[in-house]
Amino acid sequence: MALTKAEMAEKLFEELGLNKREAKELVELFFDEVRAALSGGSQVKLSGFGNFNLRNKKQRPGRNPKTGEEIPISPRRVVTFHPGQKLKARVEAYAGSQQ
Amino acid sequence: MTDTYDDGDKAMTKSELIDTLAQKLNHLTYKDVEFSVKTILEQMAQTLATGGRIEIRGFGSFSLHHRPPRMGRNPKTGEPVPLEGKYVPHFKPGKELRDRVNSNAE
Numbered sequence: 001m002a003l004t005k006a007e008m009a010e011k012l013f014e015e016l017g018l019n020k021r022e023a024k025e026l027v028e029l030f031f032d033e034v035r036a037a038l039s040g041g042s043q044v045k046l047s048g049f050g051n052f053n054l055r056n057k058k059q060r061p062g063r064n065p066k067t068g069e070e071i072p073i074s075p076r077r078v079v080t081f082h083p084g085q086k087l088k089a090r091v092e093a094y095a096g097s098q099q
Numbered sequence: 100m101t102d103t104y105d106d107g108d109k110a111m112t113k114s115e116l117i118d119t120l121a122q123k124l125n126h127l128t129y130k131d132v133e134f135s136v137k138t139i140l141e142q143m144a145q146t147l148a149t150g151g152r153i154e155i156r157g158f159g160s161f162s163l164h165h166r167p168p169r170m171g172r173n174p175k176t177g178e179p180v181p182l183e184g185k186y187v188p189h190f191k192p193g194k195e196l197r198d199r200v201n202s203n204a205e
Contacts, residue, residue, distance in 0.1 A: 001151075002151065002152040002153060002154040002160070003142065003143065003146040003151060003152070003153040003154070004153075004154055004155070004156075005155060005156075007142075008139050008142060008143075011138060011139075011142055012135050012138060012139075015138055016131060016134060016135060016138070018127070018131065018135070022124075022126070022127065023135075025124065026120065026124060026127070026132070026135050027139065029120055029123060029124065030116075030120065030135075030136065030139055031155055031157070031158045033111075033116055033119055033120060034111075034116065034158070035157070035158060035195070035196055035199065037111040037116075038196065038199075038200050039196075039199040039200055039203050040109075040203065041109055041203065042109040042110055042111045043109065043110040043111070044110070044111045044116070045110055045111070045112050045113070046112075046113045046116070046140060047112070047113055048113075048140065048144070049140045049143065049144060050188070052190075054200065076201045077200050077201050077203075078192070078197070078200065078201070079159075079190075079192045079196060079197070079200055080190075081161075081188070081189075081190030083187065083188040086144075087144050087147065087148075087188055088187065088188070090144060090147070090148035091147050091148055091163060091186050091187060091188050092185045092186065092187075093148065094147075094148055094149065094150050094163070094186055
């Protein structure tokens with residue numbers, strides 16, 4: 001089962017004693033603010049977790065996979081995530097337990 | 100990397116995010132907001148560190164991608180070194196985030 005905003009709010013309710021409405025509002029606003037920063041052209045750096053960066057992609061040739069017809073992929077801005085050292089190390093440790 | 104976006108190095112840090120949230124949630128104390136942000140990030144990190152996924156509608160999803168074992172090289176000596184397979188965190192932006200980021204890119 002994947003972690004969702006509902007479980008995050010539940011955790012804030014349990015650990016901080018925020019009421020359920022406040023906890024839900026905080027979690028919503030957390031992701032709203034990160035999204036707003038990225039939409040406004042800001043990188044987002046969350047130390048201990050990772051960085052969300054923006055990249056501008058040039059136009060490149062593409063293809064309609066159904067018809068095989070060539071259509072250019074328009075230039076666009078995309079979000080990339082780069083996990084920090086600490087998160088990478090914690091996740092790598094998980095690989096060991098899998099083998 | 101030539102296509103990395105660079106607009107005067109605009110960046111939001113964790114402490115700026117906490118400040119913004121604390122201003123908007125003025126019925127909560129700064130300490131509560133600070134601890135909440137740290138709790139959210141720790142829960143996300145812990146989920147990934149135990150092989151789980153994170154799904155945030157309108158924002159995106161985090162999962163683990165496997166990197167198979169490969170031969171690396173000691174950059175100093177050029178000697179081949181076997182590297183074990185590992186997992187790395189991966190983020191896939193959701194549709195709303197993709198659309199908003201791209202539509203504001205003029």
